[in-house]
Amino acid sequence: MPRMPVPGEISQDPAGTLTIVWDDGHRSRYSFRTLRERCPCAFCIDEWTGEQRLDPSKVPQGIHPKEIGRVGAYALRFTWSDGHLTGLYTFKFLRDICECDDCARRRASAPPCG
Numbered sequence: 001m002p003r004m005p006v007p008g009e010i011s012q013d014p015a016g017t018l019t020i021v022w023d024d025g026h027r028s029r030y031s032f033r034t035l036r037e038r039c040p041c042a043f044c045i046d047e048w049t050g051e052q053r054l055d056p057s058k059v060p061q062g063i064h065p066k067e068i069g070r071v072g073a074y075a076l077r078f079t080w081s082d083g084h085l086t087g088l089y090t091f092k093f094l095r096d097i098c099e100c101d102d103c104a105r106r107r108a109s110a111p112p113c114g
Contacts, residue, residue: 006091007076010068018065020094028098036063036080038097039087 005022012018018035020028037056039045044054060082067079071088079085095103 004092005095006073007094010076012065012068016062016064018068022095026095026098026100026102028094028100028103030094030097030099032064033059034097034099035065035078035089036082036084039084040089040093041087043084043086 005024005026007020008023009021010018016032018030018032020030022028036059037054039054044052046053062081064081065078066081069077069079071077075088075090076094077085077088
């Protein structure tokens with residue numbers, strides 16, 4: 001099984017984006033709003049069905065991380081400006097939701113699961 005890339009450099013931009021440069025050289029950019037809307041915690045996602053419980057319209061405009069911390073060697077934890085802080089964003093999850101053209105093409109060409 002191939003090794004999962006890990007974040008090398010993590011930076012925030014005042015325009016509302018987070019950039020991760022992975023240790024394999026890949027660069028991912030995420031809007032703060034998208035990251036908050038995609039929070040994988042049990043409060044935001046039903047842990048049994050996988051359905052989104054967080055209403056995206058309830059995410060405040062201008063949402064931003066007040067703090068970003070590493071959790072062991074597998075995830076990032078965000079403390080959001082709306083007070084939310086329970087989501088663990090695994091490196092795999094972050095890589096899977098990368099919105100760059102290369103990742104979008106790879107997802108589009110992948111065979112369906114199940």
